[in-house]
Amino acid sequence: MPHGDEQEVLDRIRQGLIYTESEAAFQTSSRRTDLIFEYNHTPPGEADRRRSLLVAILGSVGERTVLLPPFHAGFGSNVHIGDDFFGNVNLTFVDDVEIRIGDGVMIAPSVTLTTTGHPVHPARRVDYARFSESIVIEDKVWIGSNAVVLPGVRIGYGSVIGAGSVVSRDIPPMVVAVGTPCRALRTITDDDLTTRTAAIG
Known part of the structure; x- marks a missing residue:
């Protein structure tokens, strides 16, 4: 159970307010860095070992x-x-x-999902000051290579995020969304059932 100071910091974190590295240091025991290192160095043939490590690393x-x-x-x-x-x-x-990812989600190489940003003014970035907001990726989403999903974003069911996009706001369900900042380009329809790649425009 967090004591008073820790609870106050957790409350600020949950509200998306600024907190510092020193203030959040009590959360260090929740980091799974050694297990992540082990997972990344487990031979490809050891599927059961990888699975058990993943269960130990992730929240679920x-x-x-x-x-x-x-x-x-x-x-x-x-x-x-x-x-x-x-x-x-x-x-x-x-x-x-938290980062919550639904069922049937596919994520391409070199994607970043970041719940955390920093204040714009340098005077507010002392001691790695930051804010954090949860990310939600709903079922059946596909995120293309080198996309970045920023704090507080929800990506709706079935949507496709184009390669290289920066997702700074919520994306509705069943759209193709691309760009920097990422915007919905078009709706996904039954016509897409018969094509390999969808025509744009």
Whole structure:
């Protein structure tokens, strides 16, 4: 049970307010960095070992999960992944608070999901001051290579995030969204059932 000072910091974190590295130091025991290192160095043939490590690292993990190493996480314990997940190499979770990923989600190489940002004014960045807001990725989302998902974002069911996009606001369900900042380009329709790649425009 957190004591008074710790509870006050946790309350600020949950509200998306500024907190510092020193103030949050009591959370260090929730970091799974040694286990992440071990996972990233486990031979490909040791699928059972990888699975047991992933269960120990993540806050929760569904069935038939593929997470190709290396992956990186600040904590690991704040990441929750559903069933039938595929994460390609160099997936980074900046999970100072929760990242919740639904079922059937696919994430391409070198994607960053960051729950944390820093104040704009340098005087407010002393002691690595930061704020954190949870990320939610709903079922059946596909995120393209080198995309960045920023704090507080929700990506709706079935949507596709184009490669290289910076997702700074919520994306509705069943759209193709691209760009910096990422914007919904078009709705996904039944016409997409008959094409390999969707025509744009």
